[in-house]
Amino acid sequence: MSKVTKDIEAPLAKVFRYIEQEKNNFVENLKNAVSIKSVSADPNLRFEVLKMMNWANNKLKILGAEVELCETGIQVMNNEKIELPPVLMGKLGNNTSKKTICLYGHLDVQPADISDGWSSEPFILTKRDDKLYGRGSSDDKGPVLGWMHAIEAYQQTGTELPVNLKFIFEGMEESGSIGLSELLSKRKDTFFSDVDYVCVSDSYWLGTEKPCLTYGLRGMCSFGVEIKGSSKDLHSGMYGGIVFEAMSDLIHILDKLVDHKGKILIPGIYNDVEPLSEKEKELFMKLDFNVDNHLTDIGVSKPLKETKEDLLINNWRKPSLSIHGIEGAFSGSGFKTVIPRKVIGKFSIRLVPNQDPKKVSDQVKSYINSIWNSRKSPNKLKIIQSNDGEIPWITDPFNSHFMAAHRATEIVYNSEPDYTICGGSIPITLTLEKITGKSVLLLPMGAGDDGAHSQDEKINLLNYIEGTKLMAAYLYEVSKI
């Protein structure tokens, strides 16, 4: 790793010292945030999401921000109408000679239960070996608190905040950010009119050692293939050998989507994939990424590609198709000789620049229909698409905004950042870019092994504290552009 040592300017050094001193309080704040079970996918926990939004609202108020909890309407879930949690929008400072930075983060989390295999209670922040375990510690409560603590550090040390800030903290990110882009679009000419740069902290380092800046995200489209065979579930003793079985039809289709080396078999799917530029290739070569460690972490022995570059190109710059599950199939333990009446196979495709979700969806549908026609089954096929899909995003990692974050990273970590693309999607990135027309940067706080949506999610104490310094340094550096 290339070592870079940068002098820390006096105001920033003061801010860093404060962050160091307040370490324990910052962990305590994270503990309080993690204890709120703000699982957006669970309607029974919606009140906790609301509690979380109010908690953050108060924190921002204490920092002197002008805040607003913006209503986003109603959501229909299992035929029931429930209220969406409000989006927290705020601003701090309106000095026209300063740059205005818009920060985005989310305060809702993925579901978690100790019975899923957690080593400690997911909603009780637990410290083991300088790692802070708890749902939301890394995704995304830690980073949201990081911003608040960075501001606090400026204020408490009497250091002038070098920029104006705007905040968008939402409570539905893990459930598709319902209502968010409509709300933000309406405020294009008001809230966003003076925004110069946008910073999203909701991604991770590639590995565990080296910081990075993220300049791209894959898009996605999700599908369900429904096959209906009979009006009720059947006993295989009585009906096996009599009926065309829905499950066999479904497995036949699913098996034709992707080969064992991960190549998608849908005709035309690779046609629009943007080739890698020479400059980008260089970034790939520099990446600090240990394939073996990455695989050991997840208990996998052999990767789909041999080299680091090929694997990352496969993950970041080529589409991938994953099969997730089958609804309606028997999945309990033991053996049950049932022939399911209706099954839905679920899969998704991660998209890369310049793929268009609409075009991909047409390709998927026509391919599945052609397989189905040659299958000649009397069963009923229906192809379901979960939504319109998410468009992939990529930006120029060499612009002045990225360079400011690059300098901030060097100041805090004494190392150049890697430039990464995130294999997942954060649709808000594209929305914010479209609405503001300004550069959007993804500034990760957590490490690649944080297990954002898994059991034992954690954030390293180092990432949490240095990451807070990084946020403070980013605001400092971006004010100089």
Ligand SMILES: [Zn+2]
């Ligand atoms: Zn997140």
